[in-house]
Amino acid sequence: MTDNVIVEKLKQKDEQGFSMLIDRYSAYISAIVANLSRGTLQKEDIEELAADVFVAVWNSSEKLRADRPLKPYLAQIARNTTFTRLRQGTQDTVPFDDDILVFSKEGQPDDVAFQREQQEIINEAVNSFGEPDREIFIRFYFYGERVKGIGENLTLNISTVKTKLHRCRKKIQSLFEERGYHNENEN
Amino acid sequence: MKMKISISRMCSLLQEHHYENVEPGTPSDISSKRIRELAFAKRRQQESDGNTNKQDKEKHMKTSLRVLLIAAVICTLSLTAFAAFGGLEFFKSIFGDSAQSIGEHIQNPMTSTENEDYRLTVESLLSDGFKTDLIVSLAAKNGKPIPFDPMEMFHTQFIGNEEAMNSASYREMPEFAQGDTQYYHLELTSLGNHNSAEVKISLKEELAPLSVTVPVNGTMARKEIHIKAEDYADQNYYPETVQLSPMGMLVIGSEKHPKGGLPTAQMFVQMKDGTHEELMSEMSFDDGEETVGGGGGAVIVGPGETAPLVITTMGSRNPDNKVVTSGSFSRILNLDQVQAIIVDDVEYTLQ
Numbered sequence: 450m451t452d453n454v455i456v457e458k459l460k461q462k463d464e465q466g467f468s469m470l471i472d473r474y475s476a477y478i479s480a481i482v483a484n485l486s487r488g489t490l491q492k493e494d495i496e497e498l499a500a501d502v503f504v505a506v507w508n509s510s511e512k513l514r515a516d517r518p519l520k521p522y523l524a525q526i527a528r529n530t531t532f533t534r535l536r537q538g539t540q541d542t543v544p545f546d547d548d549i550l551v552f553s554k555e556g557q558p559d560d561v562a563f564q565r566e567q568q569e570i571i572n573e574a575v576n577s578f579g580e581p582d583r584e585i586f587i588r589f590y591f592y593g594e595r596v597k598g599i600g601e602n603l604t605l606n607i608s609t610v611k612t613k614l615h616r617c618r619k620k621i622q623s624l625f626e627e628r629g630y631h632n633e634n635e636n
Numbered sequence: 637m638k639m640k641i642s643i644s645r646m647c648s649l650l651q652e653h654h655y656e657n658v659e660p661g662t663p664s665d666i667s668s669k670r671i672r673e674l675a676f677a678k679r680r681q682q683e684s685d686g687n688t689n690k691q692d693k694e695k696h697m698k699t700s701l702r703v704l705l706i707a708a709v710i711c712t713l714s715l716t717a718f719a720a721f722g723g724l725e726f727f728k729s730i731f732g733d734s735a736q737s738i739g740e741h742i743q744n745p746m747t748s749t750e751n752e753d754y755r756l757t758v759e760s761l762l763s764d765g766f767k768t769d770l771i772v773s774l775a776a777k778n779g780k781p782i783p784f785d786p787m788e789m790f791h792t793q794f795i796g797n798e799e800a801m802n803s804a805s806y807r808e809m810p811e812f813a814q815g816d817t818q819y820y821h822l823e824l825t826s827l828g829n830h831n832s833a834e835v836k837i838s839l840k841e842e843l844a845p846l847s848v849t850v851p852v853n854g855t856m857a858r859k860e861i862h863i864k865a866e867d868y869a870d871q872n873y874y875p876e877t878v879q880l881s882p883m884g885m886l887v888i889g890s891e892k893h894p895k896g897g898l899p900t901a902q903m904f905v906q907m908k909d910g911t912h913e914e915l916m917s918e919m920s921f922d923d924g925e926e927t928v929g930g931g932g933g934a935v936i937v938g939p940g941e942t943a944p945l946v947i948t949t950m951g952s953r954n955p956d957n958k959v960v961t962s963g964s965f966s967r968i969l970n971l972d973q974v975q976a977i978i979v980d981d982v983e984y985t986l987q
Contacts, residue, residue, distance in 0.1 A: 471675055475668035480660040485644075492665055499666075500674035501811070507679060509813035512782060521652035528648060529810055533729065550641045553922050564787050567641070568649035575654050584658055591647040592660035602661055621643065 452519040459510040471503055474523055478502050481527040484593035486535060498534055502527045524591075547614065548590070550622060552630040570624045578617060585610055586617045723760035726771040729811060730821060734968040738762065738856065738882050745850045753780045756839060756846045759819070763854035764881035765831035767964050770822040770850075771809070772837055777816070786820050789843060794826075794852075795834040803950060827886075827952055827960045856881050861977055861984040863901075873899035873959070878915075878977055880905070880986070884964045885915055885946070890957050897922045898951040899959060904978040905945070905969070913945040915963060915977070920949045928953070945969065 455473070458466025478499045486495070505526050506513075513522070575583055581603055588594040588602070589610075600610045626632055647655075723742040727735040741762060748757040753776070760771040774789070776782050783789050786806040803825045812819040824835065831854045838847040858881045868874035875889040891899055903915040922928070943966035951961035976983045 467675070467679070468672070471672045472668070475671045476662045476666070477660070479666040479668075479671070480662040483666070484660055493670075496666060496670045497674055499671045500678055503671070503675040504678045504682070505810050505813060507675075508682075508815070509810065509818070511776075511779075511816045512813075512818075518652060518656055521656045524655060525648065526810055529808075532645075533811065548642050548644050550643065552639055552641065554639070555928075564649070567646050571643075571646045571649050572651050572654075575650060583654070587647075587650075587655045587658045588660060590644045591650065591655050592658070593644065594661055598661045618643065625641075 453515045456510075456513045456515045456519055459507065459513055460515075462507075462510065467503070467507055470506065474503075474520075475499060477520070478523060478527045481524060481592060482531050484595075485528065485531045487593065489535065494534075498530055499527075502530050505530065528591075547618060550618070550625070551633040552625055553633055554630050566628060570621060570628070574617070574621045574624055577620060581605070582613045582617060585613050589614055723762075723771070726760050726809070726812065726819070726821075727762055727769070729809060730769065731967045734970070737970045738968050741854070741856045741882075743853065747848050747850050749846050749848045750775075750777075751844055751846060753777055754839065754844045754846060756837070756844075756848055758837060758848055758850045761850060761852070762883070763831065763852050764856045764858065764883045765829045765852075765854040766826055766881070766886055766962060767883045768824045768830065768835060768852055768854070769883075770824070770835070770837065771819060772822060773817050773819050774839075775817040782816075782818050783843065789840055790820070790822060791838045791840060792822060792824055793836050794824075794830050795836050795849060803948070823964075825884075825948070825950060825962070825964055827950060827962055856883070857971070859971055859974075859986050861979075861986065863979055863984070864982070867980070867982060873901070875901040875903075875979060878903065878979065878984075880969070880971060880974065880977065882965075882968045882971060884962060886960070886962045887916070889959045889961070891953075891959055892957070894953055894957060894959075895927050897928055898953070898961060900951075900961060901980050903980075905974055906976045906978055906983070908973050908975045912978070915946055916949070916961065920946075920963070921951060921961070943967070 452473075455466050455469050459470065479495055482490070482495050482498045482502075490498070502523070506523065513519070575586065578586055584603065585599055585605075588599045589596070594602075596607055596610050596614070599605070600607045603610075622632055622634065723744045724735060724739045727738070727742060743761045745758045745761060748755055750756065755773075755775040755777065757773045757775070758770060759773050762769045770792075772790075774782060786808050790806050792804050803823075805823045807821050807823075809819040809821055822837065824830075830852055832852065834849050834851050836847055836849045839845070858879045860877055860879045862877055863875050865874060865876075872893055872895070873889060873891045875887050877888050879886045879888075885903075887901070887903075889899070889901075898921040900916045900918060900920050902917050904912045905915055906912050945965055945967070946963035947966040948964045949961065950963075951959065953959055971986070974986045976985045978984070
């Protein structure tokens with residue numbers, strides 16, 4: 450059964466489609482939840498959150514489009530569900546190395562313009578990355594994979610992965626600076 | 637304005653083609669069978685809850701045939717109870733279990749407007765007069781699509797106090813999505829009191845010309861401490877009063893000679909169980925050389941991190957040398973559990 454067929458069945462509230470969705474994407478969704486939670490969630494919690502993701506997809510299945518890929522939509526739902534759970538939870542703090550960039554800029558915040566600017570910057574940055582830098586960046590920042598796991602999956606040593614991630618961050622910083630943001634990071 | 641930006645959060649804005657062909661490493665001990673069982677059980681529970689509501693409605697309709705007046709009262713009561721439950725669930729999703737303590741302050745306007753394409757409803761509202769959280773739903777009709785980016789969908793303004801709003805952010809709440817209805821959290825903050833104003837929520841014109849207006853009547857008590865002036869006689873900045881609500885804090889201060897970034901005092905809240913949490917510090921605002929009229933900052937929490945109590949700050953200098961600064965909380969603060977506010981190492985007991 451292709452993704453298109455699964456989407457059509459979900460839109461018709463067909464349970465077979467729901468079942469196929471779970472079979473096909475349990476591993477993918479679990480990987481996102483497990484990686485982004487960085488060891489703060491137990492196996493049972495990860496499974497429960499993955500189930501929540503599938504139920505959320507079922508509940509909003511009218512929004513699905515058969516002409517759009519299903520996997521990116523699932524990834525975004527899984528990320529949002531995980532972030533929401535972590536924000537509510539009482540799990541111990543686990544630092545996400547090198548995730549935060551600090552900038553300053555004159556004036557009051559304009560949320561809409563700022564969000565649009567971030568969207569342009571992150572896409573421009575990733576467009577400019579060659580391979581394997583782009584995949585390393587996506588694995589680390591989008592999917593939450595650890596440096597060690599990325600190195601094993603791509604047969605690169607850890608220091609190479611770290612160096613490439615550092616270059617990616619520098620590129621993002623430079624794009625912010627080009628737009629008038631003052632870099633406040635220590636590097 | 638100083639801002640902290642999480643790269644991992646920015647990645648939610650990535651175009652799909654960047655990540656759709658990358659397969660993340662998979663944990664080995666996850667059971668697909670259990671995920672399937674849980675997912676189907678949750679769906680069955682949802683359907684069961686839905687049927688119960690439907691049966692309740694039918695029961696009320698039958699009653700209304702017998703005694704119209706009594707039925708009217710019953711329907712009013714049951715709608716209120718349902719709405720109150722829904723409202724708390726929304727705010728538990730935002731503030732976690734800490735929302736339980738403010739359930740009585742959640743308003744459920746259930747005010748709607750619609751055209752042939754969409755129905756816009758203000759479901760719930762929670763306000764302390766300076767920060768207002770709204771839950772709105774958008775139902776698509778006739779197969780109309782709902783846009784993915786809420787920042788591109790809504791416009792909000794206070795009526796009767798147009799100057800009040802200093803910041804607005806909107807986000808989707810996918811956990812509440814039902815069929816063709818999507819839910820959104822609209823967070824509005826101001827440095828002036830917007831209690832008793834009305835807030836107008838509009839869809840962007842290009843989406844649909846729909847607007848709905850609801851009154852903001854925050855009922856949450858605020859507690860206030862007055863700082864001793866003599867401790868700041870030789871200081872440029874004097875934080876005169878600190879107000880605390882379950883949703884945030886507000887400091888009204890004055891300075892002799894406005895200069896540089898916004899001034900702040902070091903402030904902590906001390907809980908009755910002995911724990912402390914930071915309210916403000918010299919890091920809350922940019923401390924540049926240039927004298928600024930206002931500014932703000934936000935903590936964007938990365939995956940796995942627990943949010944600090946204050947996650948956004950905002951402030952402005954007024955012409956009379958008054959300085960107003962505020963902070964919004966990541967969770968509801970139970971004021972009954974607050975022992976004191978510590979300002980520059982001096983403890984002020986909260987009455």
